[in-house]
Amino acid sequence: MTPDVKALLFDTFGTVVDWRGSLIAEFTAWGEAKGIDADWAALVDGWRGAYKPSMDAVRRDPGRGYLTLDELQRQSIEPLAAQLGIMGLTAADYDHLTLGWHRLKPWPDSVPGLTRLKATYIIAPLSNGNVALLTNLAKHAGLPWDLILSAELFKHYKPDRQVYLGAARLLGLRPQQVMLVAAHNYDLAAARGCGLKTAFVPRVTEYGPHQKEDIKAESDWDLVVKDLNDLADRLGC
Amino acid sequence: MTPDVKALLFDTFGTVVDWRGSLIAEFTAWGEAKGIDADWAALVDGWRGAYKPSMDAVRRDPGRGYLTLDELQRQSIEPLAAQLGIMGLTAADYDHLTLGWHRLKPWPDSVPGLTRLKATYIIAPLSNGNVALLTNLAKHAGLPWDLILSAELFKHYKPDRQVYLGAARLLGLRPQQVMLVAAHNYDLAAARGCGLKTAFVPRVTEYGPHQKEDIKAESDWDLVVKDLNDLADRLGC
Numbered sequence: 238m239t240p241d242v243k244a245l246l247f248d249t250f251g252t253v254v255d256w257r258g259s260l261i262a263e264f265t266a267w268g269e270a271k272g273i274d275a276d277w278a279a280l281v282d283g284w285r286g287a288y289k290p291s292m293d294a295v296r297r298d299p300g301r302g303y304l305t306l307d308e309l310q311r312q313s314i315e316p317l318a319a320q321l322g323i324m325g326l327t328a329a330d331y332d333h334l335t336l337g338w339h340r341l342k343p344w345p346d347s348v349p350g351l352t353r354l355k356a357t358y359i360i361a362p363l364s365n366g367n368v369a370l371l372t373n374l375a376k377h378a379g380l381p382w383d384l385i386l387s388a389e390l391f392k393h394y395k396p397d398r399q400v401y402l403g404a405a406r407l408l409g410l411r412p413q414q415v416m417l418v419a420a421h422n423y424d425l426a427a428a429r430g431c432g433l434k435t436a437f438v439p440r441v442t443e444y445g446p447h448q449k450e451d452i453k454a455e456s457d458w459d460l461v462v463k464d465l466n467d468l469a470d471r472l473g474c
Numbered sequence: 475m476t477p478d479v480k481a482l483l484f485d486t487f488g489t490v491v492d493w494r495g496s497l498i499a500e501f502t503a504w505g506e507a508k509g510i511d512a513d514w515a516a517l518v519d520g521w522r523g524a525y526k527p528s529m530d531a532v533r534r535d536p537g538r539g540y541l542t543l544d545e546l547q548r549q550s551i552e553p554l555a556a557q558l559g560i561m562g563l564t565a566a567d568y569d570h571l572t573l574g575w576h577r578l579k580p581w582p583d584s585v586p587g588l589t590r591l592k593a594t595y596i597i598a599p600l601s602n603g604n605v606a607l608l609t610n611l612a613k614h615a616g617l618p619w620d621l622i623l624s625a626e627l628f629k630h631y632k633p634d635r636q637v638y639l640g641a642a643r644l645l646g647l648r649p650q651q652v653m654l655v656a657a658h659n660y661d662l663a664a665a666r667g668c669g670l671k672t673a674f675v676p677r678v679t680e681y682g683p684h685q686k687e688d689i690k691a692e693s694d695w696d697l698v699v700k701d702l703n704d705l706a707d708r709l710g711c
Contacts, residue, residue: 307646359609359613367644367646368621368644368645368646369644369645369646369647370646371621372596372620372621372645375620375621376596376620382620382621383609383612383613383619383622384605384608384609384612384619384621384622385620385621385622389644390627407604407605407606407626408605408606408609409544409604409605409606409607410606
Protein backbone atom coordinates (compact mmCIF):
# COMPACT_ATOMS: atom_id res chain seq x y z
CA MET A 238 0.00 0.00 0.00
CA THR A 239 2.78 2.42 0.85
CA PRO A 240 6.00 0.97 -0.66
CA ASP A 241 7.04 4.33 -2.09
CA VAL A 242 6.85 6.29 1.18
CA LYS A 243 10.20 7.62 2.40
CA ALA A 244 9.17 10.14 5.04
CA LEU A 245 6.55 10.13 7.80
CA LEU A 246 5.48 13.58 8.97
CA PHE A 247 3.55 13.93 12.20
CA ASP A 248 1.06 16.46 13.32
CA THR A 249 2.29 17.14 16.83
CA PHE A 250 -0.23 18.77 19.21
CA GLY A 251 -2.69 16.01 20.01
CA THR A 252 -1.14 13.45 17.68
CA VAL A 253 2.25 13.05 19.41
CA VAL A 254 1.91 15.03 22.64
CA ASP A 255 -0.94 15.47 25.12
CA TRP A 256 -1.12 19.27 25.18
CA ARG A 257 -4.30 19.50 27.29
CA GLY A 258 -3.34 17.05 30.04
CA SER A 259 0.21 18.41 30.19
CA LEU A 260 -0.78 22.06 30.45
CA ILE A 261 -3.54 21.54 33.02
CA ALA A 262 -1.24 19.47 35.23
CA GLU A 263 1.65 21.94 34.97
CA PHE A 264 -0.46 25.06 35.50
CA THR A 265 -2.31 23.52 38.44
CA ALA A 266 0.96 22.71 40.20
CA TRP A 267 2.39 26.12 39.31
CA GLY A 268 -0.75 27.91 40.52
CA GLU A 269 -0.66 26.05 43.83
CA ALA A 270 3.00 26.94 44.35
CA LYS A 271 2.26 30.60 43.56
CA GLY A 272 -0.98 30.68 45.55
CA ILE A 273 -3.05 31.53 42.48
CA ASP A 274 -6.47 29.94 42.46
CA ALA A 275 -7.90 29.52 38.99
CA ASP A 276 -9.83 27.19 36.73
CA TRP A 277 -6.77 26.13 34.75
CA ALA A 278 -8.72 23.66 32.64
CA ALA A 279 -10.95 26.50 31.47
CA LEU A 280 -7.88 28.58 30.64
CA VAL A 281 -6.29 25.77 28.64
CA ASP A 282 -9.51 24.96 26.78
CA GLY A 283 -10.16 28.62 26.04
CA TRP A 284 -6.59 29.08 24.89
CA ARG A 285 -6.89 26.22 22.45
CA GLY A 286 -10.18 27.70 21.32
CA ALA A 287 -8.36 30.90 20.37
CA TYR A 288 -5.79 28.94 18.35
CA LYS A 289 -7.61 28.57 15.05
CA PRO A 290 -9.06 32.11 14.92
CA SER A 291 -5.60 33.54 15.66
CA MET A 292 -4.07 31.58 12.74
CA ASP A 293 -6.97 32.57 10.51
CA ALA A 294 -6.16 36.21 11.24
CA VAL A 295 -2.59 35.62 9.98
CA ARG A 296 -4.02 33.90 6.91
CA ARG A 297 -6.46 36.71 6.12
CA ASP A 298 -3.94 39.50 6.52
CA PRO A 299 -0.53 38.36 5.24
CA GLY A 300 0.43 42.02 4.97
CA ARG A 301 0.97 42.32 8.71
CA GLY A 302 3.64 39.64 8.49
CA TYR A 303 3.78 36.09 9.76
CA LEU A 304 3.44 35.66 13.50
CA THR A 305 4.73 32.46 15.09
CA LEU A 306 2.55 30.25 17.22
CA ASP A 307 4.48 31.40 20.31
CA GLU A 308 3.58 34.99 19.43
CA LEU A 309 -0.08 34.15 18.79
CA GLN A 310 -0.37 32.20 22.05
CA ARG A 311 1.25 35.01 24.00
CA GLN A 312 -1.20 37.50 22.50
CA SER A 313 -4.28 35.41 23.25
CA ILE A 314 -3.60 34.31 26.83
CA GLU A 315 -3.69 37.74 28.47
CA PRO A 316 -7.24 38.78 27.51
CA LEU A 317 -8.41 35.23 28.14
CA ALA A 318 -7.04 35.22 31.70
CA ALA A 319 -8.76 38.55 32.35
CA GLN A 320 -12.02 37.16 30.98
CA LEU A 321 -11.76 34.16 33.33
CA GLY A 322 -11.02 36.42 36.30
CA ILE A 323 -7.48 35.09 36.80
CA MET A 324 -5.80 38.05 38.47
CA GLY A 325 -2.30 39.10 39.42
CA LEU A 326 -0.29 37.49 36.63
CA THR A 327 2.79 39.43 35.54
CA ALA A 328 4.24 39.66 32.02
CA ALA A 329 6.88 37.14 33.12
CA ASP A 330 4.10 34.81 34.28
CA TYR A 331 2.40 35.02 30.89
CA ASP A 332 5.74 34.31 29.19
CA HIS A 333 6.22 31.29 31.44
CA LEU A 334 2.75 29.92 30.72
CA THR A 335 3.24 30.44 26.97
CA LEU A 336 6.44 28.43 27.12
CA GLY A 337 4.38 25.64 28.69
CA TRP A 338 3.75 24.61 25.06
CA HIS A 339 7.49 23.78 24.85
CA ARG A 340 7.17 21.37 27.80
CA LEU A 341 4.33 19.05 26.77
CA LYS A 342 4.38 15.31 27.49
CA PRO A 343 4.19 12.64 24.79
CA TRP A 344 1.48 9.98 24.68
CA PRO A 345 2.91 6.72 26.08
CA ASP A 346 3.33 5.12 22.63
CA SER A 347 4.91 8.14 20.93
CA VAL A 348 8.60 7.74 21.80
CA PRO A 349 8.76 3.94 21.35
CA GLY A 350 6.74 4.11 18.12
CA LEU A 351 8.80 6.93 16.63
CA THR A 352 12.04 5.20 17.60
CA ARG A 353 10.99 2.09 15.67
CA LEU A 354 9.79 4.08 12.65
CA LYS A 355 13.02 6.11 12.51
CA ALA A 356 15.03 3.02 11.58
CA THR A 357 13.26 2.84 8.20
CA TYR A 358 11.79 6.29 7.53
CA ILE A 359 12.71 9.93 7.75
CA ILE A 360 10.55 11.17 10.64
CA ALA A 361 9.70 14.79 11.39
CA PRO A 362 6.93 16.86 12.90
CA LEU A 363 4.82 18.88 10.48
CA SER A 364 3.19 21.21 12.92
CA ASN A 365 1.89 24.73 13.24
CA GLY A 366 4.25 25.10 16.18
CA ASN A 367 7.29 27.25 15.40
CA VAL A 368 10.78 25.80 15.02
CA ALA A 369 11.98 26.84 18.49
CA LEU A 370 8.87 25.40 20.13
CA LEU A 371 9.15 22.08 18.28
CA THR A 372 12.90 21.86 18.95
CA ASN A 373 12.54 22.52 22.67
CA LEU A 374 9.55 20.16 22.85
CA ALA A 375 11.56 17.38 21.20
CA LYS A 376 14.42 17.83 23.69
CA HIS A 377 11.98 17.90 26.61
CA ALA A 378 9.86 14.93 25.53
CA GLY A 379 12.65 12.85 23.96
CA LEU A 380 11.08 12.82 20.48
CA PRO A 381 13.75 11.37 18.16
CA TRP A 382 13.04 13.47 15.04
CA ASP A 383 15.43 13.46 12.10
CA LEU A 384 14.62 17.09 11.42
CA ILE A 385 12.09 19.72 12.41
CA LEU A 386 9.54 20.76 9.80
CA SER A 387 7.31 23.61 10.87
CA ALA A 388 4.65 25.81 9.31
CA GLU A 389 7.00 28.68 10.22
CA LEU A 390 9.43 27.63 7.48
CA PHE A 391 6.74 28.30 4.89
CA LYS A 392 5.14 31.37 6.50
CA HIS A 393 1.79 29.62 6.26
CA TYR A 394 -0.32 27.63 8.69
CA LYS A 395 -1.85 24.22 8.06
CA PRO A 396 -4.13 23.43 6.34
CA ASP A 397 -2.65 25.78 3.70
CA ARG A 398 -1.20 23.76 0.83
CA GLN A 399 2.13 25.56 1.05
CA VAL A 400 2.97 23.69 4.26
CA TYR A 401 2.45 20.14 2.91
CA LEU A 402 3.98 20.82 -0.50
CA GLY A 403 6.82 22.83 0.99
CA ALA A 404 7.74 19.97 3.32
CA ALA A 405 7.89 17.48 0.43
CA ARG A 406 9.96 19.91 -1.62
CA LEU A 407 12.50 20.49 1.20
CA LEU A 408 12.89 16.72 1.53
CA GLY A 409 13.45 16.36 -2.22
CA LEU A 410 10.49 13.97 -2.37
CA ARG A 411 7.35 13.76 -4.45
CA PRO A 412 4.14 14.27 -2.41
CA GLN A 413 3.21 10.58 -2.69
CA GLN A 414 6.55 9.66 -1.07
CA VAL A 415 5.45 11.51 2.09
CA MET A 416 2.83 10.34 4.58
CA LEU A 417 1.14 12.62 7.09
CA VAL A 418 0.22 10.99 10.39
CA ALA A 419 -2.44 12.91 12.30
CA ALA A 420 -5.26 12.62 14.81
CA HIS A 421 -7.28 15.23 12.90
CA ASN A 422 -9.34 14.45 9.85
CA TYR A 423 -9.15 18.02 8.44
CA ASP A 424 -5.35 17.86 8.43
CA LEU A 425 -5.32 14.54 6.56
CA ALA A 426 -7.88 15.84 4.05
CA ALA A 427 -5.62 18.79 3.24
CA ALA A 428 -2.56 16.53 2.97
CA ARG A 429 -4.40 14.16 0.64
CA GLY A 430 -5.47 17.12 -1.46
CA CYS A 431 -1.77 17.82 -2.01
CA GLY A 432 -1.03 14.22 -2.99
CA LEU A 433 0.46 13.02 0.31
CA LYS A 434 -0.33 9.62 1.79
CA THR A 435 -2.34 9.67 5.03
CA ALA A 436 -2.50 7.79 8.34
CA PHE A 437 -5.09 8.45 11.04
CA VAL A 438 -4.36 7.77 14.68
CA PRO A 439 -7.29 8.43 17.04
CA ARG A 440 -6.56 10.40 20.21
CA VAL A 441 -10.01 10.32 21.72
CA THR A 442 -9.15 12.17 24.94
CA GLU A 443 -7.07 14.92 23.36
CA TYR A 444 -9.79 17.48 24.08
CA GLY A 445 -10.76 15.95 27.39
CA PRO A 446 -13.31 13.38 28.54
CA HIS A 447 -16.18 14.79 26.45
CA GLN A 448 -14.42 14.97 23.08
CA LYS A 449 -16.81 14.86 20.13
CA GLU A 450 -14.54 15.51 17.12
CA ASP A 451 -12.01 13.20 15.51
CA ILE A 452 -13.17 10.15 17.42
CA LYS A 453 -12.73 8.11 14.26
CA ALA A 454 -11.49 8.18 10.70
CA GLU A 455 -13.92 10.16 8.53
CA SER A 456 -12.50 9.06 5.20
CA ASP A 457 -10.68 6.09 3.67
CA TRP A 458 -7.23 7.19 4.79
CA ASP A 459 -4.35 5.01 3.55
CA LEU A 460 -3.85 3.71 7.08
CA VAL A 461 -5.95 3.83 10.23
CA VAL A 462 -3.93 2.73 13.25
CA LYS A 463 -4.45 2.46 16.99
CA ASP A 464 -1.31 4.33 18.00
CA LEU A 465 2.28 4.87 16.85
CA ASN A 466 3.38 1.38 17.89
CA ASP A 467 0.58 0.00 15.76
CA LEU A 468 1.78 2.23 12.90
CA ALA A 469 5.25 0.70 13.26
CA ASP A 470 3.69 -2.79 13.21
CA ARG A 471 1.67 -2.01 10.12
CA LEU A 472 4.68 -0.62 8.29
CA GLY A 473 6.81 -3.62 9.23
CA CYS A 474 9.24 -1.64 11.40
CA MET B 475 33.46 31.51 28.75
CA THR B 476 30.32 30.18 27.14
CA PRO B 477 27.75 29.78 29.94
CA ASP B 478 25.01 31.40 27.88
CA VAL B 479 25.31 29.10 24.84
CA LYS B 480 22.23 26.95 24.22
CA ALA B 481 22.83 25.70 20.67
CA LEU B 482 25.88 24.41 18.83
CA LEU B 483 25.69 24.69 15.05
CA PHE B 484 28.15 22.79 12.91
CA ASP B 485 29.55 23.49 9.52
CA THR B 486 29.25 20.07 7.94
CA PHE B 487 31.40 19.46 4.83
CA GLY B 488 34.91 19.12 6.18
CA THR B 489 33.98 19.87 9.79
CA VAL B 490 31.76 16.83 10.48
CA VAL B 491 32.18 14.65 7.38
CA ASP B 492 35.17 13.81 5.19
CA TRP B 493 33.73 14.76 1.79
CA ARG B 494 36.98 14.32 -0.18
CA GLY B 495 38.01 10.92 1.16
CA SER B 496 34.44 9.62 0.98
CA LEU B 497 33.80 10.71 -2.61
CA ILE B 498 37.15 9.52 -3.96
CA ALA B 499 36.72 6.09 -2.34
CA GLU B 500 33.13 5.71 -3.52
CA PHE B 501 33.76 6.93 -7.07
CA THR B 502 36.87 4.76 -7.45
CA ALA B 503 34.94 1.63 -6.45
CA TRP B 504 32.01 2.65 -8.66
CA GLY B 505 34.28 3.35 -11.65
CA GLU B 506 35.99 -0.03 -11.29
CA ALA B 507 32.62 -1.80 -11.17
CA LYS B 508 31.46 0.13 -14.26
CA GLY B 509 34.79 -0.23 -16.10
CA ILE B 510 35.30 3.54 -16.23
CA ASP B 511 38.90 4.60 -15.84
CA ALA B 512 39.28 8.14 -14.54
CA ASP B 513 41.25 10.36 -12.20
CA TRP B 514 38.48 10.50 -9.60
CA ALA B 515 40.59 12.58 -7.19
CA ALA B 516 40.94 15.25 -9.89
CA LEU B 517 37.19 15.17 -10.46
CA VAL B 518 36.43 15.55 -6.75
CA ASP B 519 38.99 18.33 -6.27
CA GLY B 520 37.77 20.14 -9.39
CA TRP B 521 34.18 19.76 -8.26
CA ARG B 522 34.93 21.29 -4.90
CA GLY B 523 36.77 24.05 -6.74
CA ALA B 524 33.57 24.90 -8.62
CA TYR B 525 31.60 25.09 -5.34
CA LYS B 526 32.37 28.64 -4.28
CA PRO B 527 32.06 30.24 -7.74
CA SER B 528 28.71 28.50 -8.25
CA MET B 529 27.38 29.89 -4.95
CA ASP B 530 28.78 33.32 -5.79
CA ALA B 531 26.73 33.24 -9.00
CA VAL B 532 23.55 32.68 -6.95
CA ARG B 533 24.59 35.53 -4.66
CA ARG B 534 25.26 37.96 -7.53
CA ASP B 535 22.06 37.21 -9.38
CA PRO B 536 19.26 36.61 -6.88
CA GLY B 537 16.78 37.33 -9.67
CA ARG B 538 17.29 33.92 -11.23
CA GLY B 539 16.09 32.31 -8.02
CA TYR B 540 17.86 30.28 -5.37
CA LEU B 541 19.44 27.06 -6.58
CA THR B 542 20.15 24.33 -4.03
CA LEU B 543 23.58 22.85 -3.57
CA ASP B 544 22.37 19.63 -5.22
CA GLU B 545 21.36 21.66 -8.26
CA LEU B 546 24.66 23.56 -8.35
CA GLN B 547 26.69 20.36 -8.02
CA ARG B 548 24.68 18.67 -10.76
CA GLN B 549 25.29 21.64 -13.06
CA SER B 550 29.03 21.79 -12.45
CA ILE B 551 29.97 18.10 -12.70
CA GLU B 552 29.06 17.57 -16.33
CA PRO B 553 31.39 20.15 -17.93
CA LEU B 554 34.08 19.22 -15.42
CA ALA B 555 33.98 15.54 -16.41
CA ALA B 556 34.21 16.54 -20.08
CA GLN B 557 37.19 18.77 -19.28
CA LEU B 558 38.94 15.86 -17.53
CA GLY B 559 38.23 13.52 -20.44
CA ILE B 560 35.90 11.26 -18.42
CA MET B 561 33.70 9.82 -21.17
CA GLY B 562 30.54 7.76 -21.42
CA LEU B 563 28.68 8.96 -18.31
CA THR B 564 24.89 9.07 -18.66
CA ALA B 565 22.52 11.57 -17.06
CA ALA B 566 21.64 8.87 -14.50
CA ASP B 567 25.36 8.47 -13.75
CA TYR B 568 25.73 12.20 -13.11
CA ASP B 569 22.67 12.08 -10.85
CA HIS B 570 24.21 9.17 -8.95
CA LEU B 571 27.55 10.93 -8.51
CA THR B 572 25.81 14.12 -7.36
CA LEU B 573 23.95 12.13 -4.71
CA GLY B 574 27.36 10.95 -3.50
CA TRP B 575 27.26 14.12 -1.37
CA HIS B 576 24.36 12.51 0.55
CA ARG B 577 26.52 9.48 1.41
CA LEU B 578 29.63 11.01 2.99
CA LYS B 579 31.38 9.45 5.98
CA PRO B 580 31.87 11.21 9.30
CA TRP B 581 35.28 11.81 10.86
CA PRO B 582 35.84 9.17 13.58
CA ASP B 583 35.17 11.61 16.45
CA SER B 584 32.02 13.16 14.94
CA VAL B 585 29.28 10.75 16.04
CA PRO B 586 30.61 10.14 19.57
CA GLY B 587 31.34 13.83 20.09
CA LEU B 588 27.92 14.97 18.83
CA THR B 589 26.17 12.33 20.91
CA ARG B 590 27.82 13.69 24.06
CA LEU B 591 27.11 17.31 23.15
CA LYS B 592 23.43 16.58 22.39
CA ALA B 593 22.77 15.76 26.05
CA THR B 594 23.35 19.40 27.00
CA TYR B 595 22.96 21.47 23.83
CA ILE B 596 20.68 21.78 20.84
CA ILE B 597 22.86 20.50 18.00
CA ALA B 598 22.28 21.09 14.30
CA PRO B 599 24.21 21.46 11.09
CA LEU B 600 24.47 24.97 9.66
CA SER B 601 25.60 24.11 6.18
CA ASN B 602 25.31 25.25 2.60
CA GLY B 603 24.00 21.76 1.82
CA ASN B 604 20.26 21.69 1.15
CA VAL B 605 17.78 20.20 3.62
CA ALA B 606 17.32 16.92 1.70
CA LEU B 607 21.07 16.44 1.40
CA LEU B 608 21.70 17.12 5.09
CA THR B 609 18.79 14.89 6.14
CA ASN B 610 19.91 11.96 4.00
CA LEU B 611 23.50 12.50 5.09
CA ALA B 612 22.50 12.39 8.76
CA LYS B 613 20.59 9.12 8.24
CA HIS B 614 23.53 7.64 6.31
CA ALA B 615 26.25 8.74 8.70
CA GLY B 616 24.30 8.42 11.95
CA LEU B 617 24.60 12.11 12.87
CA PRO B 618 22.27 12.64 15.84
CA TRP B 619 21.07 16.19 15.01
CA ASP B 620 18.15 17.72 16.89
CA LEU B 621 17.09 19.56 13.74
CA ILE B 622 18.45 20.41 10.31
CA LEU B 623 19.43 24.02 9.68
CA SER B 624 20.44 24.74 6.12
CA ALA B 625 21.32 27.76 4.01
CA GLU B 626 18.37 26.69 1.85
CA LEU B 627 15.92 27.80 4.56
CA PHE B 628 17.17 31.35 4.19
CA LYS B 629 17.71 31.38 0.42
CA HIS B 630 21.25 32.58 1.04
CA TYR B 631 24.61 30.86 1.21
CA LYS B 632 27.18 31.22 3.97
CA PRO B 633 28.96 33.49 4.65
CA ASP B 634 25.92 35.74 4.06
CA ARG B 635 24.67 37.13 7.36
CA GLN B 636 21.12 35.97 6.70
CA VAL B 637 22.16 32.37 7.34
CA TYR B 638 23.71 32.88 10.79
CA LEU B 639 21.10 35.37 12.00
CA GLY B 640 18.27 33.35 10.48
CA ALA B 641 19.39 30.24 12.35
CA ALA B 642 19.45 32.07 15.70
CA ARG B 643 16.04 33.58 14.99
CA LEU B 644 14.45 30.20 14.15
CA LEU B 645 15.81 28.82 17.42
CA GLY B 646 14.38 31.76 19.35
CA LEU B 647 17.88 32.56 20.63
CA ARG B 648 20.05 35.65 20.70
CA PRO B 649 23.18 35.36 18.51
CA GLN B 650 25.45 35.06 21.55
CA GLN B 651 23.46 32.01 22.70
CA VAL B 652 24.55 30.19 19.53
CA MET B 653 28.04 28.84 18.81
CA LEU B 654 29.25 27.94 15.34
CA VAL B 655 31.71 25.05 15.20
CA ALA B 656 33.74 24.98 11.99
CA ALA B 657 37.01 23.92 10.41
CA HIS B 658 37.06 27.08 8.30
CA ASN B 659 38.25 30.44 9.57
CA TYR B 660 36.17 32.45 7.05
CA ASP B 661 32.97 30.82 8.33
CA LEU B 662 33.82 31.60 11.96
CA ALA B 663 34.70 35.19 11.05
CA ALA B 664 31.28 35.67 9.45
CA ALA B 665 29.54 34.06 12.43
CA ARG B 666 31.43 36.28 14.87
CA GLY B 667 30.48 39.29 12.78
CA CYS B 668 26.84 38.39 13.51
CA GLY B 669 27.46 38.04 17.25
CA LEU B 670 27.66 34.23 17.43
CA LYS B 671 30.20 32.42 19.58
CA THR B 672 32.88 30.47 17.71
CA ALA B 673 34.79 27.20 17.98
CA PHE B 674 37.53 26.10 15.59
CA VAL B 675 38.27 22.43 14.96
CA PRO B 676 41.20 21.78 12.61
CA ARG B 677 40.67 19.20 9.86
CA VAL B 678 44.10 19.33 8.31
CA THR B 679 43.54 16.62 5.69
CA GLU B 680 40.11 17.79 4.54
CA TYR B 681 41.58 18.95 1.22
CA GLY B 682 44.05 16.10 0.96
CA PRO B 683 47.67 15.58 2.00
CA HIS B 684 48.89 18.96 0.74
CA GLN B 685 46.31 21.18 2.42
CA LYS B 686 47.50 24.73 2.98
CA GLU B 687 44.41 26.55 4.24
CA ASP B 688 42.75 26.32 7.64
CA ILE B 689 45.60 24.40 9.21
CA LYS B 690 45.15 26.46 12.33
CA ALA B 691 43.01 29.05 14.04
CA GLU B 692 43.61 32.44 12.46
CA SER B 693 41.88 34.47 15.14
CA ASP B 694 41.11 34.28 18.85
CA TRP B 695 38.02 32.14 18.47
CA ASP B 696 36.12 31.46 21.72
CA LEU B 697 37.29 27.86 21.63
CA VAL B 698 39.97 26.02 19.67
CA VAL B 699 39.60 22.27 20.04
CA LYS B 700 41.28 19.16 18.64
CA ASP B 701 38.09 17.41 17.56
CA LEU B 702 34.44 17.04 18.61
CA ASN B 703 35.28 14.79 21.56
CA ASP B 704 37.64 17.50 22.77
CA LEU B 705 34.82 20.03 22.30
CA ALA B 706 32.60 17.85 24.52
CA ASP B 707 35.39 17.70 27.11
CA ARG B 708 35.89 21.46 27.04
CA LEU B 709 32.17 22.12 27.43
CA GLY B 710 31.93 19.65 30.32
CA CYS B 711 29.64 17.21 28.49
